[in-house]
Structures are given as structure tokens and as C-alpha cells.
Amino acid sequence: MKAMVFHSDRPAMEPPLAGEEVDTPVPRDDEILVRVDKCGVCRTDLHIVDRDLPSLRPTIIPGHEIVGEVSDVGESVRSFNRGDVAGIPWLHRTCGHCEYCTTGRENLCEIKVFTGYSVDGGYAEYATALEAYAFPLPPGDRAAQAPLLCAGIIGYRALKVALPRPGGRIGFFGFGGSAHLALQLAAKLGYQTVAYTRNQAHYDLAQRLGASEVVLSQENRSSYPHPTLDAAVVFAPAGEVVLQALHELKKGGTLSIAAIHMSPIPAIDYDRLLFGERRIVSVEANTRDDAREFLELADRFGIQSTVSVLPLTSANDALTELRTGRVSGALVLDCQ
DSSP: OEEEEEETTSOTTSOSEEEEEOOOOOOOTTEEEEEEEEEEEOHHHHHHHTTSSOOSSSEEOOOOOEEEEEEEEOTTOOSOOTTOEEEEOSEEEOOSSSTTGGGTOGGGOTTOEEBTTTBOOSSBSEEEEEGGGOEEOOSSOHHHHGGGGTHHHHHHHHHHHHOOSTTOEEEEESOSHHHHHHHHHHHHTTOEEEEEESOHHHHHHHHHTTOSEEEEOOTTOSOOOSOOEEEEEEOSSOHHHHHHHHHTEEEEEEEEEOOSSOOOOOOOOIIIIITTTOEEEEOOSOOHHHHHHHHHHHHHHTOOOOEEEEEGGGHHHHHHHHHTTOOSSEEEEEOO
8 A cells, every 4th residue: 555654764854754655454353444535634743753752663654633434344343344434543542451541531541552653544545443442433524524533632622621611711822723623612612712823824714713803923922911811722832832821811710731742831930820720731642532522512513624635645745834834724635
């Protein structure tokens, strides 16, 4: 099969992914084999190929926002049949018996395995997934469904841990793939939504999606308004954005950080920015319950991904677009 492969020893000046012919995976007893139709391009993929995250294998096929048809199933698989549409997310497997897995916190399992990082992912014509960690998807636009499998799920978890009082005001910092989905859901749930961005295209998208307010923030702002946010979610992997969010967070509010990697956070003025029972919470991966809840809500409320589709062979170009911040919404690869 065709795949875009990352070699951990590839010189930094070269494009990170190489187009190669590799063996089509064979599903194990408890796995499904999916013919990948579409695979979203996530910022975590960029962190992997840019080596912000340590390499776990000499070679890896990235991609963990996978949508396609089941083409084969292992002998013990019962919940999927050939021809079903399946989604494969970031969380590939957990141990199932540690203190985290047995208390509804499998996202914190110390030996969890990730699609497109620990095991090969969806920048390819085929991918496998454990039956218990894949999700059936309704008929629909598969390119638009792909970002739901990580950007949407992670955004949902970040939103859950930060939710303020009903009808409260939530700020979204870093208006990319996750934020443009989480903002729609928050609005559907009755919250006021404020998008903060330094990108005019992102500003325009937030307005089109019906944000209550959009702030085109500038670097080196010398002053901040009186705090108006009851909650905030930071998606940008930039530590200084955490300070901006705290400046605009009211007493008793929660700031959640949905980033698997982040540049150092500058010193925090405790008296001004944290005192008053403000809370900072990081988000690590997600549970399968998060995924099921979000996918049901996305279907019920008609949450729509704004996507641009590129061919699989343009995966390097997609990563470059993401790195330079030129993406409005989400990028998706057509893998067939």
C-alpha cells in the first residue's frame, strides 16, 4: 500500500515524510482493517515530525483522525462488519487494569498506545485499530468527519473540564482545528463564546461560525481589559498565550490547556492572575467515553468541520501549511 512515512533519523532540512510502498497491515484477532478514505492533519502530527515529541520508533506512519470503510475484521470482532464506516482516533489502547483505567481515567494510563505515534496511523491507504477503540460513524462527508476524531474530541474534553455556570462566557485562544469545533458545541449548549486570534482568516472563520465576539489580539499587548471570561481554553502551543488567557479570566474561572506540547509559560503573577480561586488544568488525551459523548453531540447538533482536502502525496505540504499558521479550520488528506 502507499504510505507517507516519517523516519526519525531523517535530516531536519529535508521534508519529514517520504512516500513509500509498505506492506498492508493484517488485522489481529481483536482488530479491524480500515481502508482509509480520509485522514485529518493534526498539530500533534506536526509535533511528531518536528521532534517536539520524542520518537518512539525508527519509522512511523502518522495520522490519527482516520475515517474509512472496514475491509476486514479479526475473528473475535463482533461490533463491526465489512463495509461499515469506522473512525480511528488518537487513543489506540490502554492497559485496562491500572488505577487510572479502573477509575474512568484511561487517558492517564501510563502505558497507553497512540495511533500514528506508537503504532502506524492513517497517512496511508489502510490502517488497523482495536475493535474496542474504534467508533462507528454515520453516513456523511468523510472529510468533514475526520477532524472530529481528535480535534473535536480533545476540544470537547478541554471544554468539559473548564465549563462555567450555564450561559457563562468562554474564551477560545488559538483558533485552529479544535477551537472551531469546540466553539460551535459551546454555542449549541447555550454558552457565550469569544474567539481570540492573531490571524485574520481565523477571525473571519470565527465570525462565520457565530462566535458571540471575536478578538483580533496583537502581540505585546501593553494592557488587558477587565476580566470578562468565566472559563477559557488554550489550544495554541505557546506559553505566553496562557498569560493572555489568565489576564481575561474572572475569579473562580477555569483555564484548560489542550496541548500535548507547549513552549515554556512565562512567570505568572500569582496575586494578579491566579489568586481568586482561578484554576489551570491541562488536558491529556481523552477517554473513549469522551469520544462517544462528543460524536453523539456532534451528530445531534450538526457540528461542521471547515476543511481543505489535499491528496495523500501532499502530506508534507499540509504539515508546512499547519506549521506556518495558514490553515483556516482543518486540513484533511485524501488517502485513496
